[in-house]
Amino acid sequence: MLLSVNNLSVSRGGVSLFKGLNFTLSSGQFISLTGGNGTGKTTLLRSIAGLQPIDEGEILIETDNFIFAGDSNGIKTSLTVSENLRFWSAIFGEKEFEEALEVFHLTKFENRFAGKLSAGQKRRLSLARLMLADKGIWLLDEPTVSLDKKSMEEFSKILKNHLKAGGAAVVATHTDLGLKTHSSNINIEDYRTKSGNLNASAGAFL
């Protein structure tokens, strides 16, 4: 088992988002997180990544066996595509970046400044970072935002290959990534607290 979440309660900005959340994640398993805006999908991912404190319960995870990709791309627009990836490759110190360039079809843009890429290309560059680290768990927040249909299908294949290789993923997404086997869904709204319901709905309009 790579990840175990037991009786988890988390709040954000003083508002309780969800309570009593339990799930486990094993090798080869994919969990999609769904739910309306402001229900706590991102907060759950951030809690698992250690960025957000929890109120109750426990999260059991090997701290050096996950990689987190948030809703921001985390790329430097004044660096080239290859410079961006070379930096993260050096930070993780596990894999070279050339394969990631190829897999995400970024080779022809490798000397282009990231600021000159389209939104979808920037997202692909951001996701290419996942391949630079040899981590078991991918924690992804809306990874397919800005991706076209073809890029989305290709990302789905990359995710499948990761799962086949013994990895696992928890992904907040509204898109069907076509991962039928070993996949499960957690609708965060099922764990929402009453106060969280009211405030999350109000927050969604802000």
Add this chain to the structure above:
Amino acid sequence: MIALLQRDLLLAVRAGGGFGLGVAFFLIVVVLVPLGIGPDMVILSKVSVGVLWVGALLACVLSLDRIFSLDYDDGTLELLLTSPIPLEAVVTIKAFSHWITTGLPLVVVSPILGLLLGLQVSDLKWVVISLLIGTPALSAIGAFGASLTVGIRRGGLLLSLLVLPLYVPTLIFGANVASKGLEDVSNNGALLILTAVTLAAFSILPFASAFVLRINLR
């Protein structure tokens, strides 16, 4: 960690992140002083150490908010926090990178500006030594201030208000090292305290900055 330093230096060169900006500001401040108090070289040489130190301090403050804000805005800081590098090391490297792009150029141009303010060539070494030892502390203290204001829109003024009082010990002992050196009086005590301030700033403040950043990134 070397990759982070290399990246920050590259960004500073490419995106106007500090190289040249601080030096230009330093130069303007030093050139404006004789215009304000007159061209009397005796008076200028008397105030030169203070002018150089205050100029260096203000030039340093100018680029402090860039230490973390750019990485915060594009999401890189969050990714660095979940990366294998300890956040304390990230803070130390970013403070050191700030010193290379801001403090070190000030040290390099300070002899020229010292001559403009009427200092003798033989006196310049103490100005350079005091700035060389003291300016790293300005970057480490500044990084702590920047971590407190990260995420605050237009937090630059607040950052200056927070950081400038924290610069007082560095300013006092830095200027003291230089002025005593110019008077040929022993400045060993001030030199040791200035060194201690810099070492303490780089060994303690990265932990405080990392603690504050973790809270601000929640």
